[in-house]
Amino acid sequence: MLEATNALGNAVLSTGGTLTDPSAAAALAVGLAALGAGYAERGIGSAAVGAMAEDDDLFVNGLILTVLPETIVILALVVVFIV
Amino acid sequence: MSAAGSSNPEFVVARVRARRGQLYGDEEYRKLVRMTPAEIARFMEESSYEAEINALGSRHGGVDLIEYALNANLAKQFEGILDWSEGALYDLIARYLRKFDAWNVKTMIRGVYTDASQDEIEVDLIRAGEFDDRRIRRLLEADSIDAVVEVLEDTIYGDPLREAYTAYEESDTLVPLENAIDRVFYERLLENLPGSEPVRQYEAFLKAEVDFRNATNALRLARSGAEIDPAEYFIEGGELFTRDTLARLARNVDELVEYIGESAYADQLGPALRELEEADSLIAFEHATDAALLAYGDRLGTVHPVSVTPVISYILAKEREVENIRAIARGKEAGLSADEIESELVIT
Numbered sequence: 517m518l519e520a521t522n523a524l525g526n527a528v529l530s531t532g533g534t535l536t537d538p539s540a541a542a543a544l545a546v547g548l549a550a551l552g553a554g555y556a557e558r559g560i561g562s563a564a565v566g567a568m569a570e571d572d573d574l575f576v577n578g579l580i581l582t583v584l585p586e587t588i589v590i591l592a593l594v595v596v597f598i599v
Numbered sequence: 600m601s602a603a604g605s606s607n608p609e610f611v612v613a614r615v616r617a618r619r620g621q622l623y624g625d626e627e628y629r630k631l632v633r634m635t636p637a638e639i640a641r642f643m644e645e646s647s648y649e650a651e652i653n654a655l656g657s658r659h660g661g662v663d664l665i666e667y668a669l670n671a672n673l674a675k676q677f678e679g680i681l682d683w684s685e686g687a688l689y690d691l692i693a694r695y696l697r698k699f700d701a702w703n704v705k706t707m708i709r710g711v712y713t714d715a716s717q718d719e720i721e722v723d724l725i726r727a728g729e730f731d732d733r734r735i736r737r738l739l740e741a742d743s744i745d746a747v748v749e750v751l752e753d754t755i756y757g758d759p760l761r762e763a764y765t766a767y768e769e770s771d772t773l774v775p776l777e778n779a780i781d782r783v784f785y786e787r788l789l790e791n792l793p794g795s796e797p798v799r800q801y802e803a804f805l806k807a808e809v810d811f812r813n814a815t816n817a818l819r820l821a822r823s824g825a826e827i828d829p830a831e832y833f834i835e836g837g838e839l840f841t842r843d844t845l846a847r848l849a850r851n852v853d854e855l856v857e858y859i860g861e862s863a864y865a866d867q868l869g870p871a872l873r874e875l876e877e878a879d880s881l882i883a884f885e886h887a888t889d890a891a892l893l894a895y896g897d898r899l900g901t902v903h904p905v906s907v908t909p910v911i912s913y914i915l916a917k918e919r920e921v922e923n924i925r926a927i928a929r930g931k932e933a934g935l936s937a938d939e940i941e942s943e944l945v946i947t
Contacts, residue, residue: 562609563612566610567614567617569614570618
């Protein structure tokens with residue numbers, strides 16, 4: 517398994533090095549940021565739904581808090597423009 | 600609603616926190632102790648107990664109505680918590696709520712033993728545990744203790760009850776059966792707890808509860824001077840006592856008080872112990888253990904916000920509220936004054 521990963525890495529690097537390409541790295545950065553935001557929203561979202569189930573008035577607060585981590589993705593998007 | 604898969608503490612904790620806000624505070628209790636039972640029922644109808652009071656109002660009245668509404672509400676809330684929670688969280692909460700299963704089984708066995716009617720037994724049940732309605736129905740339909748034991752065959756109570764049943768047949772007293780149920784509950788409570796930090800806090804709380812229960816039992820035995828073997832009533836899992844120390848200390852109240860006074864619980868129980876020595880009253884000691892557990896439960900709720908501990912904290916607070924309201928209603932029925940009732944309440 518390990519040798520195979522090594523071989524794969526060598527192959528990727530020798531055929532032009534996709535990961536050393538700035539726009540590919542930026543894409544990866546945005547993707548990872550989105551993953552992080554998604555994970556954060558999972559917890560907040562389920563808590564918000566729980567709170568809303570008890571009290572309907574919390575809908576707006578819940579919605580705002582749930583999408584707050586989305587800012588991480590927007591900040592990460594900045595990277596795309598500066599590379 | 601199962602013990603498989605990942606757990607969802609965020610959802611459950613959010614709901615439980617909202618419910619916690621609806622519990623009665625100092626202000627409400629002060630009002631309640633000055634009301635008559637009918638007024639208390641009215642007051643409850645205007646708060647979170649509305650559905651239960653309305654549902655039971657046509658069949659019961661007075662203090663009974665309050666008591667049944669409290670039990671029904673408690674059961675509904677705790678069933679809800681079990682319904683929402685999944686995975687490891689479900690397992691941790693179910694451990695504690697199984698005490699209502701144990702209570703229900705004991706109620707049924709006692710009911711069958713005293714030839715109580717099905718309805719009489721049913722109103723005394725608190726359907727907050729793990730048993731579903733079908734099993735409860737089958738238990739209610741059981742007309743002998745043997746039949747009760749048979750219905751429970753495939754649960755955790757099956758084998759221990761079967762063993763205890765032979766002892767029951769020999770002695771014709773319920774003690775072996777009741778002890779068997781309690782022991783199963785407490786064994787399951789502390790068995791194979793996972794090792795994360797919030798769970799350790801929870802475990803510490805459970806151990807404190809077992810210790811306090813042992814201490815109270817020992818004090819009662821020591822004061823009554825009855826010729827009962829204290830080891831019979833010993834509950835495993837606590838840290839304060841071993842079976843031998845408890846058996847030795849339960850013979851002498853002074854030594855026992857001294858032993859508890861030097862233990863890790865001295866800070867919380869110290870004043871109550873002094874009162875016990877002076878006034879010779881167990882009530883203060885029992886209230887002190889309750890208050891210490893409740894204070895610990897409140898702390899549990901804030902240290903690890905997204906874990907099992909706030910849920911347990913809510914369960915404790917809710918149980919306490921139900922006990923307080925019941926104490927107020929029963930106190931009023933017995934004609935106690937507001938001050939006397941207030942001294943019976945445990946409020947943090």
